[in-house]
Amino acid sequence: MSVNEQEYYAPIAPGSPLARVLDGYDAPDLPADFAERVMAAAEARPAPLPELRRPARVGSRGWRIGQRIAIGIASFGVLATAAAATGLLQQIALPLPSAQTVWASITGTPVAKSAPRLAAAPAPAAEPAARPVVIDGPIDTPEELAEAFRRVEQVRVGRREERRAMVDQRIAREIERRRAAGLRVPTPEEEAALRERIGEEIARREERADQQIAARREAMERKVANGEAVTREDLAGRPQVDPALRDKVRELRAMSPEERREAWRSLPPEQRRTITQELRARRGIPSPSEPSPVPSPAG
């Protein structure tokens, strides 16, 4: 830097020609009412908004960033789960692998292909409600007979379920009784085998009953087709039971085996014979020459 240049950049010395020129630039005084104007303007000025309250920053910057990332990932996971659960991803054609597919990709096992899901068939148009059949008087038309069969079938289904429940209760009650008495109880395998045998017996009995009912129904249909009315005995498959006898049978059934055996022995021989014949007739068992529902005592 030359001497002239140094003079150019040097501070402005008092009394120098440049200082004398610059000192001629005077500033005027403020007007007398300036303070009042400012005070009036301040008074008319709306109050400033309060400072924004920011939560105190705790922890280092890195931890705050990590916190935000964690919150972001968690929020994304929640939203993605909600979208997948509501089927939103399928609506926007995003393939969503099933849990089996993901597990198979991890373990390397092939995925059992499930049958392609068919589009849900349109619900069949509701058939016009059939007019309920009213059985008026004796059953002498095919419609009335079909309605009678339908009602009987409803009752049979309900009875089958009741019987199975009753069998289960009896088995459980007996096992509980033996356990309380300190007797040996069947193992789970034995109990399962017992239930299986009982189930097979019940199935055989129901199959036999179904065959008898089907034969009876064919006979009833032929009867109606010939213009004859179906009687109560036709539907029941046996003559109407004497109410006193029916009550006696129900009373015996409600007893325990020991009580039932004792009560049976105390019945008059004629009544025992009548009940036995009735039960055999109900079950379709041919009557032997010497009917005796109770086994003869050994020896």
Next chain:
Amino acid sequence: MTASSQPAPTALLPASPGDDAAWAARLAARDPAALREMIVRHARGLHRVAYRMTGDAHEAEDIVQEALLRLWDNAPGIAAKHPAGSQAAARLRLGGWLQRVTTNLAIDRLRRARRLSGEEVPEEEDDAPLADAQIEASERDDLARALVLALPERQRAAIVLTYYEELPNAEAADAMDMNIKAFESLLHRARAALRQALAAQGDAP
């Protein structure tokens, strides 16, 4: 500044440490007496700066009024950052704060006026030599005024703060939000420009 006609810069009145923090607290409490005291203390000095920056007395009054009202508005924040008794409170200088606001307001107004008038924008480096024609074309009759007003805004602010207001370079740099090195460079260029312009008028620098 050596001109005897100019009063001593009121912005540089000595104040006890923490004094300005107490004033800020009173301003934050919306005490009109505190605002009036701030006007008495600082308005004349701020007006000188604004006038020498703009060359317009009315514009300078508007700038000073705006600066004082900004202090009034920002007092709660300033008081909160400088609680009484703290080190920050001891460092607080409301005069310097007002000077910074006034300088920036003046520079903003000059730039806005230049944009509206369509005048050519000077170089970023602020080192463009002053043209003789620019000075001669000035309608202002006072040579000093013409010299100062012909300077680019930031060079003008540097001259006003250091020569007329006699601020130390560090405080002037702070008022202009500059680091000291950059300010000194700016100040050198401003002095050179003034001397060059004065030489162009036929006087020795």
